[in-house]
Amino acid sequence: MSLICPICQAPLTSADNGLACANRHSFDRARQGYYNLLPVQHKKSLDPGDNAAMVEARRRFLDAGHYAPLARRLAELAAERAPHSWLDIGCGEGYYTGQLAAALPEAEGYALDISREAVKRSAKRHPQVTWLVASMARLPLESASLELIASVFSPIDWNEAARVLRTGGGVLRLGPARDHLLELREKLYDEVREYQDDKHLNDLPAGFSLAHSEQLSFRLPLDSRQAREDLLSMTPHGWRVNAERREQVLAEAFEVTVAVRYDWIVNTSTPAQD
Incomplete structure (x- = not known):
């Protein structure tokens, strides 16, 4: 395990039903199987990230296979x-x-989100992963401890990516393409x-370079109102439009273009020597 304390950055080790560091900061393991490593002083709101309704909308849409x-x-x-x-x-979620x-069964896997509601649900589904409520801006992981960071429609803190990635490791980014x-x-x-x-x-900061890029696109029918509601709820567009325009979108079936790009961005820098 490569976890570090979010308060003092000392290594975390297993203790009772949770984690603790040498400075006696402790973090319980929730009954759903995750660790909350987002201290209250690092939160910008009382309950940051997606709420339960948004998480459920995304779960329904993705579990239906629309983005498989x-x-x-x-x-x-x-x-x-x-x-x-x-x-x-x-x-x-x-x-x-x-x-x-599933694709990396022998690798040590971690996953984090600032939304406790999201992590609470996801930890129960895939217990082989170490699930964390935490922030990308303050990764609770040791320096040079990772070989791959996956970012799916998520912002990347490149300073933190540079810190935790080993030389030759990289960021695998999935983001929207022009017609998404x-x-x-x-x-x-x-x-x-x-x-x-x-x-x-x-x-991209110094030390990172694009090593591979490709695109994927397809047409997606949104035949059910539930699918249209869920897609709208899981995108930023859902809370930017007024109720009248929203209802117009939900009223009738239509097709959308799903268009994304994958980038493999490699860390080529050499760690500093003491």
């Missing part, structure tokens, strides 16, 4: 890298995490702004 091709290709790309240790950031765990959910956006907004799907590459 995305998860399948993500797992294939991760397996090609054959990491010994990996982390899924912004893991949500754990759909993609489960695919990664274009038809939905056209229904929601009078003017649809063009999305630049490679803008994240402008933020």
Whole structure:
């Protein structure tokens, strides 16, 4: 285990029914199987992240298989890298995490999200993964302890990625391509702004380089109102539109384009020598 204390950064070891560091900071293991390593002083709100309704909407939509091709290709790309240790950031309800765990059965896997509601549900589904309520901005993991970080529609703190990744490890990023959910956006907004799907590459710090990129797209019928409601609830678009426009979108079946890109961004830097 490569966990560190979120308060003092000392190594965490198993103690009773939880974790503890040498400075006597302790963290219980919740009955669902996760550890809460997000101290109250690091929270921006009382209960950060997705609420229960948003988590359930995402769970229904993903469990219905609508994004199965995305998860399948993500797992294939991760397996090609054959990491010994990996982390899924912004893991949500754990759909993609489960695919990664199945593809990497011998690797040490971690998953985290700032939403306790999300992690609480995901930990019960995939107990072979170490589940954490934690923040990407303060990863409770030792430096140079990971070989792969998976980011599925989640922001990346590159300073933390550089700290926890070993040389030769990298970030496997799954993000929206230019036409992702274009038809939905056209229904929601009078003017649809063009999305630049490679803008994240402008933020790469020294020591990181793009080693592989590919795209995947397909048409997705949204035949049921439940599917349309769930998709809207799990995207930022859902809370940006008024009730009238929302009802117009939900009223009739339509198809959307699912278009994503996968980037393998490698850490080529050499760790500093003491």
